[in-house]
Amino acid sequence: MHDGQALVAGLDLGTQSVKLVVYDPASREVLATQGRALDLIAGADGSREQHPADWLDAIRGCFAALDPALRGRIAALGVSGQQHGFVPLDAQGAVLAPAKLWCDTSTSAQCGPIMDAVGGAAACIAQAGNPILAGYTASKLPWTKAHRPEVYARLAAIALPHDYINLWLTGQRWMEHGDASGTGWLDVRTRTWSPALLRATAPDRDLAACLPPLVEPDALVPVLPAIAEELGLSPDVRVSAGGGDNMMAAIGTGCVAPGRLAMSLGTSGTLFAYSDVPVVSDTGAWAAFCDSTGGWLPLICTMNCTVATEQVARMFGFATREGDAHIDATPPGAGGLTLLPFLNGERTPDLPLGRGVLAGLTPQT
Template sequence: MYLGLDLGTSGVKALLIDDDQNAVASGHAALDVSRPHHGWSEQDPAYWLKACDEAIGELKASHPKELAAVKGIGLSGQMHGATLLDDADKVLRPCILWNDTRNHAEAAQLDADPRFRAITGNIVFPGFTAPKLLWVRNNEAAVFAKTARVLLPKDFLRLWLSGEHISEMSDAAGTSWLDTGKRRWSPQLLAATSLDESHMPSLVEGTEQAGGLRAELASGWGMKAGIPIAGGAGDNAASACGMGTVGEGHAFVSLGTSGVLFAANAAYLPNPESAVHTFCHALPATWHQMGVILSATDSLNWLSQITGKSAGELTDELGEALKAPAGVTFLPYLSGERTPYNDSAIRGSFTGIGHESDRPALTQAVLEGVAFAFRDSLEALAKAGTTLSRVTALGGGSRSRYWLKAIATALQIPVDLPADGDFGAAFGAARLGLIAATGADPASVCTAPATDATIEPDQRLGDAFEQAYQRYRALYPAIKNACR
């Protein structure tokens, strides 16, 4: 048995798989986000530990024998979070999360230093870790002075599980401190935020062992002490391992709270001007590129709250057949946008609303707006040297066939649906735990699931979607100054 632990923004998932990579059982515990001020997003790391204990406790209650047979553990987690510890590993303040935008001025300051894009291959986005530390230095000087170690969320879980300060390449690439091509911390970039390598965890590849399970925790869960814990991965790279998106040209589109268009690469291909993320993959000598949408299913959830109808009820009103875009256009910038604009101040909008614009028309516009945001990411990936011929869909939004038809038609490439199964970040983490424990070949473990169905672009509506996309593209510069 192998255990995957995924620390998400809304909860912790624990997944057991067997030697044949069949999902055996899972446990879950919810998490809340604190938003004490506009643009702030925080969590108390103590709740991560409690949630992890609860999720594994569910497995102990339902599958104690299988949990006791675990030979390897893998970790996945929300990226970019700044968990600040003193020299006794005490948490100094709530973790500043990936979707916190308070540090937009600090991000712009670091991004203006040409070394950051040159060394990391990325824009310094407000969500990344380095500008968070600069914000703390500027606004919470006493906390910054006590900071002895900076850990990413999943690596704080590792510290609790194993007592080790270790991270891995895929998560570290989202900090703005990693030399992404050389896969090591950059002393220059750390110094630019008044830090050095002593503040950072050591680095391993995601497939390597990075600590062992502490005896105290093992005893409480009925597990063996010292079980190897893999380096693991940031959540998107872990999902890629779960989906088998590890080889050149493999890609997925993720319709979660945020949206991701993810492509695996066999070489380091930075192009920060496109606002594409270029990160290390969880597997050695591999990288990946991502276009990132900050509000994907969050856009539909927002409409659900406004209308009082569930997301499923809203999409059901559209029927089965894909419709041509009407006159209503939605920009899904509810929390700003990353790809392709790197704009934390921009906000969403509806345009073209008339008396005839009923609830289904607004729903259709929201689904199309997110599809067009993915088209923006597809164009940005192409500028960064990556051309995609098809993608696999995952995430909660992929349950809507209508939405997937809109995405396939907006992107003009087929969208594959995997066969039923759990292929997300927790599954990818469990796979990494298997590799670290057994030394198995990563490529032979991280294979793609069978395809259940393929959704082809609707060629009848191709021209209509292209015209609607061009209207969509024209709106960002039109409203940009109004959001300042």
């Protein structure tokens, strides 16, 4: 370790960018931030995908832009990642296809059959705490079998986005309970994989063999020496369990005790609260997720938040930062014109095939 107070780094793999922050826990100061934009592969069928290799390139770029003296003082690194993504890996850990993301609605037709195989949505909730929604990881597996059979045949391991980054950093596979609860396969009450949901998703194979071990929130794994050298880090760096972006946001905002409620407005919009007992909706009105501290994180997510403002700006030919000026230049209420912004389909309410609607148009609008 280089001279100076030990620092920690946070790495966030978002939908639109990779972000890196270096923090001094002694002075409670953020010392540096870096970010790199990511492209989204969007299809007319609702598919939303990214190449995991692009994630790694963005991470390399973030670290390369840091002051080498700061890099050398980093003692620990934690990864936050977009939830629900499906990274298919072969037996050697190589990526077999682009990762299908949380906002991918092309798998909506695969949700019903999974739930039907366990007796319907209510039975699914009784088994694992959540229904199977289009965004969750589970439906991406039968979609892959139907549309990418060569990938399904070679599939040996499944990683969530943040798991894949951890694998690259450490050479080891694991998953923590918060992010795992967004797969649709975790029984959130017991924090164990649900045999019924695994069988329902892949009756022709042992799906449990494709999933990594589950670890506790305080797990620490050493970085691979070759990766430490590539990124300019000390070989003594430890990588934490990390977690899904919402679970990490809960920790960052102090939403780790009963009575706290946090809202996050990003590509998606989420509202979540901490509980020290499972909070399951019999109707699936909210996501009954685990958090990443040993508790639970009941959560509501809308798929169209800042992505809607960005897409509207693109459609009408202005930059997002110019939006406020356009709003200020028009009277309140927009003459009764209303936009239902389900441009990517929607998760709350559960309308994965939903579309945006512009209502209230008149000849004078």
